[in-house]
Amino acid sequence: MSIIRQLPDTLVNQIAAGEVIERPAAAIKELVENSIDAGADKIIIDLMQAGKSRIIIDDNGMGMNADDLALCLSRHATSKLPDSDLLSIQSLGFRGEALPSIGSISRMTIETRHRDADEAWQISCEGGKIGTIKPSARQRGTKITITDLFYSTPARLKFQKSDQAEIIAIKSVLNRLAMAYPDIEFQCLHNDKRVFHYQKGSLADRLTAILGRDFRKSSMFIDHKHENVTLKGYASLPTLNKGNAKDQYLFVNGRPVMDKLLLGVLRGAYADVLAGNRYPIVALFVELPFDDVDVNVHPTKAEVRFKAPTAIRNLLFHAIQSAIREQAGVSASMLPSQIQRFSNRGGGRTAHHHALQVNYAIPNMEFQPQSRVAETSYESDFTPKHVEATEPPQDDFPLGSALAQFHDNYIVSQTKDGITIIDQHAAHERLVYEKMKDDLAEKGILRQILLVPEIVELPQDQVQMLSDQKDILEKTGLVLDSFGEGSIIVREVPSILSDRMNIHDMIKNLADEVEDLGTVDGLEAKINHLLATLSCHGSVRSGRRLNQDEMNQLLRDMEKTPLSGQCNHGRPTMISLSLDDVEKLFKRQ
Secondary structure (H helix, E strand, C coil), rough: CCCCCCCCCCHHHHHHHHHHCCCCCHHHHHHHHHHHCCCCCHHHEEEHHHHHEEEEECCCCCCCCCHHHHHCCCCCCCCHHHHHCCCCCCHHHHHHHHHHHHCCCCCCEEEEECCCCCEEECCCCCCCCEECCCCCCCCCEEEEEEEECCCCCCCHHHHCHHHHHHHHHHHHHHHHHHCCCCCEEEEEEEEEEEEECCCCCEEEEEEEHHHHHHHCCCCCEEEEECCCCCEEEEEEECEECCCCCCCCCEEEEEEEECCCCHHHHHHCCCCCCCCCCCCCCCEEEEEEEEEEEECCCCCCCCCCECCCCCHHHHHHHHHHHHHHHHCCCCCCCCHHHHHHHHCCCCHHHHHHHHHHHCCCCCCCCCCCCCCCCCCCCCCCCCCCCCCCCCCCCCCCCCCCCCCEEEEECCCEEEECEEEEEEEHHHHHHHHHHEEEEHHHHHHHCCCEEEEEEEEEEEEEHHHHHHCCCCHHHHHHEEEEEEEECCCCEEEEEEEEEECCCCHHHHHHHHHHHHHHHHCCCHHHHHHHHHHHHHHCCCCCCCCCCCCCHHHHHHHHHHCCCCCCCCCCCCEEEEEEEEHHHHHHCCCCC
């Protein structure tokens, strides 16, 4: 008697559903992607109990005729692969399993009318059992109604989360798709209440609707192209950041992805201007030929694989770095409405506190990213020397003329258009950090020979990977060689890190990074992190009183230093109030 048997279609579909449809959000994602691929420009999602009791997806896309409707519930039947080429996927959906898988674990009805047809049709499927096709009354497009999701797989239903948790997951999925397709109207209802309604419009309008006006006011437009790869989108200024990475949105050919390669590059691009536990907000779109990216590497299509990952990585890194340097003197803007809200209040200490946070934007500041002020010199403790003023302070400097210092940490200067408040410690921290990096670049990374070379055991494939990166590692001060089977010998290390690192841990972390990302940025990032720490401790401290010459010298140095709009941790170094802002605060406008 044979012990191997062919599984029935209903069970096969349930297994497929278990791989792809683990929660209502996954089912909704598959169905909405089908609507997008069908050319819809309006999609309505109507839910009850976070999709567990009812999901309705109604679109005005191409629709189906009777023959297509009969096939759509069959496994591995799809309209997305006209030439059967899995290496050139030009749609969001391609598995050919979404509808039969969902139908196997729910009660589903499909109503549809092809855009060129005069009649509409419907079909039902309950627990994998497909009914007959019947005439229906419907305009162009498709409406899919799903009730009792997971009713035929009670074990899966038992592990569903609360309605609140599920609706958060659904909104996250829909927001990603809505970002990728701003030319489509999206409306979502839950328990007969509107969750959101995004009208068709520009990408900027759609991102504002989802991420808020703070992001629109405090983000950098990215538009770079290299050969056949284009990168567009928006990335927040360093001073607009969050404590987690949930608002980092990446898209490849219109497909939302969670690619650890790109997320790692993004983190590296902001490493100089953000603390390690803070994350920028981004919405970035990569466009490249379809056959240069493999989207068929993950059951839920959340990950992709690039034919030339290094080129993609370099494009993203340099695009973000260029944007940050172009906006070097700009900090995140607060909403103008905050000025109006304050002007409608009375005075008092709370109102005064808000008045100092009205606007972080610095008007008309021109920077020279690679320049340094020749007259600036630093003592051994990184505090500025006293500099005699050679000319009277002028208000037409970008940061104006220093008027006073208050609370022994904040400098007030008068500019041509208003006033600027500078955090002296945060500002000088950036100045010292940039000077230390320049010195390091000019003199190179000094290396220290280990009296006793360290031998680190690694898997042989990681030994080979590190050996292949040997020349690059030497530029960062690390000299190593392969040492027999499964070992690396470390002969020299960067002097600046020699007494601050565990060599074994560092080598193992580097090996893991190379294996995951194919890069060795970790060591350079660690050196920069140490420089940032040293510059923080070596800067003008809060509580130190400065005379007017010292304050003005600090302002002049800031005007000629890259990234002076924020300290090494992403905090703003200055806040500007225009005269209009001040007059609004005092109700003169």
